[in-house]
Amino acid sequence: MLSSLSIRHFTLVEHLELEIPTGFSVITGETGAGKSILLDALGLCLGDKADGAVVRHGADKAELTALFDVSRLKDACDWLAERDLSNGEECSLRRVIHKEGRSKAWINGTPVTLGELRTLGEMLIHIHGQHAPQSLLQRASHRQLIDNVGDLHALAAEVSLTHQQWQQAARALADSQANQAAQAARLELLDSHLDELQKLGLKPGEYEALEQEYDRLANFESLMQDGRAALDLLSEGESPVLRALQLAMKTLEPHRNRDDTLTNLCASLDSALIEVKESAGELRHFLEDQELDPARLQWLEGRLSEAHRLARKHKVLPAELPDLQERLQAEHSRCQEAQDVEALQAAVETTATRYQAQAQTLREQRQQVAGSLSPSIAGHLRNLGMPDTQVEFAFITLAKPAAHGLDDVELLFSANKGQAPQPLAKVVSGGELSRFALAVQVIQAQHSAVPVLVFDEVDVGISGGTAEVVGELLRSLGERAQILCITHQPQVAAKGHHHWRVEKFSTEDRTHSRIVALTRDERIREIARMSGGVTITPETLRHAESMLAG
Template identity: 40%
Template sequence: MLSRIEIRHFAIIQSLALDWSGGMTVITGETGAGKSIVIDALGITLGERAEQSMVYPGSQQAEVTAIFDLDEKSAAAQWLSAHDLAEDNQCILRRVIVKDGKSRCFINGRSVTQSQLKSLGHFLVDIHGQHAHQTLLNNKEQLYLLDRYADNSQLLRAVSESAQKIAHIQKRKKLLEQEKEARQAKFDLLSYQVEELSAANPEEQILASLEQEHLQAATSQDRLHLTQASMQCLKDDEEINCLTLLAKAQDQLSQLSHLDNQAQPISELLIQAESLLQDAYSELNSYANQLDCDPERLSELDDQLALFHDLARKHHVNIQELPAHYSRLRTELNQLQDDEEELGQIEIEFTQAMNEYRKLAEKLSQNREKVANKLQKLIAQKIQGLAMEGGKFEIQIIRQPEQISAIGFDQINFLVSANPGQPLQPLNKVASGGELSRISLAIAVITAEQQLVPCIIFDEVDVGIGGGTAETVGHLLNELATNRQVICVTHQPQVAACGDHHLVASKTKKAKSTTTEMLQLDQKQRIEEIGRMLGGLVISEKTLSHAKEMLGVD
C-alpha cells in the first residue's frame, strides 16, 4: 500500500509530505483548494505523462516521491525482482520534472524509463478519475472494462499478435501480387538470357581453357617456323651449322693439346658444349613433332571465342566478366522462382494464421460472453442501491467473425434502462449525468473487487450523487477498503463521513504566491469539516450535531 508521498514544487504545492494508512482515506476541501493535485502528483510517479507546466512557478524542477510497502508475494514485488530492482519489501518511486528539459524516473534509487515506471504502477495503484463516467460512453472503454474484469490480458495479447501476423502476411502477399506482372516479364527475359548463355556455357575455367587453346593454335605455325629455323642453325643446314663448326674447332684444339697440355681443359669444354647442343637439337625435334597445326580446329576455336565476345557485347560486359554475369543472372532467375513459390507458400501461411486467429478470437469471445453475463447481473444489483430501483443493465456483445483486429471479433455496447418499463438502450442515449456517475461507480467498485492492486483511488467519482445514495456510496467504498487501501477525493459529506482517515486540502495565498497544503484531521476537526460540507458558510450547532451523528460520535 501507499505509505508516504513527498511533493516539492509541483503545480501549486511548494512542499508537502503525507503519511498514509490502510483502510479508507477521504480528501475534502473547498472547490479549487487542490484536492486532486496530490492524486495528480501520485499519477506522475506511476508513469503518467509529465509536462513542464507542472513545475511550481519560479522553480527549476518539481520532484515527487511515493513510498509503498509491499507484500513479498505481490505482483509488484515479483515485477521488481524480475527487473533486478527489488529493495526489501519497500518500493520508492521518484519522478523529477525539469523546467527546461525532460523528466527523470527512478525506482528504488535507480534510473529507469517512463515505460518501466508505468508498467510497475499498474501493480501498485488503480486510479478511477473524475471523468470516468464520461469515458464509459465510449464502446472501446466498455470493452476494456469487460476484458479487465475477465482478466483477458494474456488472451488479448495472443489475439493481437495473431492479428499482427496476419497483417504482415497480407502485406507480403499484396507486394508479391502487385509485382507479379513485372516479375513475370523479368522472369521471361532472364529465362531467355540464361538459356542462351547456358548453351554457350561461359564458365570461368572453360573460358580460360578456351583462350589458352586458341592462343596455342593461333601461334602454332609461327612456333613451328621458329623451331625449324633453330634446328637449321644447330644441325640441319648442310652447308654451315653449329655442330659442324664445333667439330672443326674440336679438331684444331685436339692438335693444340698435343702441342700444349694447357689447352686440354678447353678441348673438354667444347666436348661438353657439343653434348648440350645435341640435347637441345633433340628437344627441339621432339617439340616440333608435338606441334598441332590444325586449321579446322583453329577455325572452331575462333567461332567459339567470337560467340563469347558477341554475348559479352550483348550483355554489356567484357568477356572476362561474362562468367560472373552468367552466375548473377541464374541467381536472379532462381530468386524469381523462389518468389513464385513464396506466393504459394504465403497462401498456406495465411490460411494457417487465419485458423489460429479465429481459434483465439473465438476463445476470447466465449470468455467475454461468460463474464459479461456475470458482470451485468452484478452491476444491475449494485445500481439498485444507488437510487436506480427497477433499473436494468445489460452488456451486449456483437460478433463480427469476418473482422480481423487486435481486439478480436467483438464490439460491445452497455445498455441500460434507468426506470421500470423503459426499454434497454445504449448509455449515451438514455443515461443522465447522475445516472452515468452511479453506473460508473458501481462498475468501478465491482471491478476493483476483482483486482489485486493494493491501493485504489476514487477521484471525485461521486459527482452528481447526493443524499441517501451518497451514503450508500460511502459504505460501499468503506467495505471495499476492508482488504485494501482506498483513497477517495469527494465533495459529499455522506461519503467523507464513511472514511477511516480524513485529510483536508486548503489553499494559502500570499502576496506573490499561492500554495496548497493538506492537513490530517482529528475527530474534532472532522466534525467541523463535515459540518462545513453540510452547512456551507454558516455552521450552526444543529449542523455540527448532524455531522457528529454522521460520524457516529457524541
C-alpha cells in the same frame, strides 16, 4: 501499498511529507484549496506528462517521490528483478520537473524512461478520474470492462497477435501472387551476386589482414634494408644505442645512492636498457623470419583486386563485403519463401484457423462474464437510487473479424419500467451516467489485483442516502485494498477510516497549500462544514457526529 508521498516545490506546496495509511482515506477541502495536488503528484510519479508550470513560483524544480511496499506484488517484483531495479520490499518512484519543462525519472535510484515508469505504475496503483463517466459513452470501453472484470486481457492479447500474424501472412501471399515475375528476376540477380561473393569467400576482418600482408610483401626489399639499419643502430653497429646506454649506466652506477634524482635516473636507464635489448631481439627474429614469396604476392594482388572490383560494383567498402553477402543471402531466402505460394497459402490457413479458435473462445468467455456482470451493475445502480434499472450487453457480430475479436460489444441500459434497454450513449442522462460510472468503477475495483485505488470525485451528482451507500461501498473496498478518495459529500467523508483536509492559506507574498490529518473532533467540524456551509451550528455538529458514529 503506497507507503508515503513526498512533494517539494509543486504548485502551491512548498514541502509535504505524507505517510499513507491502509484502509479507506478521504480527502476533503474547499473548492480551489488544492485537493487535486495529491493526484497530480501521484500521476507524475506514475509517468504522466510534465509541464514546467507545475514548479512552484520562485523554485527551479519540483521533486516528487512515491514510496511503495511491493512485498506482496509478485508481478511488480518480477518486473523490477528482470531489469535489475529491485530494492527489497520497497520501491521508490521519483520524478524531477524543471521549470523549463524538462523532466527526469528514477525507479529505486536508477534513471528510467517514462514508459518504464508507466508500466510499473500500472501494477502499483489505479486512478479512477473525473472523466471516467465520459469514457463509458465509447463502445470500446464496454469490451474493456468485460475484459477487466473477467481477467481476459491475456487471451485478448493472444487473439490480437494471431490476427496480426494472419493479416501479415495474407499480405505476403497477395504480394507473392502479384509480383511473381519481379520476384523471379530479383532472385536470379541475387543468385549472380551471391555466386561472385561466395567465390571470393571473404571473411569478416580478412580484408584488413590481406591488405597488411600485401603491403609487407610488396615493400619487402625496403623493409629488410631499413630493418637491418635499425638493428645496427640498436645493437649491432659500430656505435649502437645499447652500448651507449651500458656505458652511461656504468658511469653513473657508483653515484646511484647519493641523490634521489640519480637513483631514479639509474632505474630509468635500467628499464631503457632492458627495453632496447628486447626490442633488438624482436627485430632480429622478425627479419630472420621474413621471406619473399612471389607466388603469394601475386595471389594476394589478385584477391584484393577482386575485392575492390566487387566493392565498386556494389558501392561499398571492400571490408564491408562480408556484411553485404549476409544481407543478400537473407534477401535471397525471403525471395525464395515469397516464391513458395503453397507454403504461404498454408501459413494463411493455419493462422486463420488458429485465430478463429482463439476468437471463439474469447467470445464465449466474454459472453459468460457479461451474463454475471449485467445483474451486478444493475444491483449497484438500484442501491444508488435507480430501482428500475435494466442492464444488458449486446454482442454484435462483425462482418470482418478484427484484432479485438469476432464481435463489437455495447452496453444497453434502461432506467424505466416497461422500456426496453437501448444503447447507453443514446439514452443515459448526466446524473445517470455518473452513477453508472461509479457502479462500474466499484465493480472493477473489486476485481482488480492492483493494491492502491484512487477515486477522484466519483460521487459527483449524488447526495443523501445514495452518497451514504457510496461511502459504504468504498469503505468495504478499503478492507481489502488501500483506497484514497477526493470527495465533496459529507456522507462519503464520514465513512473513511482516515480523513485529511486540504487547506489553502496566504503569507505576506505567497499562497500555500497544506494537507492536515484530522482528529475525531476536527472530522466532526469538517463534516459539519460540508453539510451545512459556512455557518456551523450546534445542530449541524450533532448531525455530523451522528454521521461519523454511523
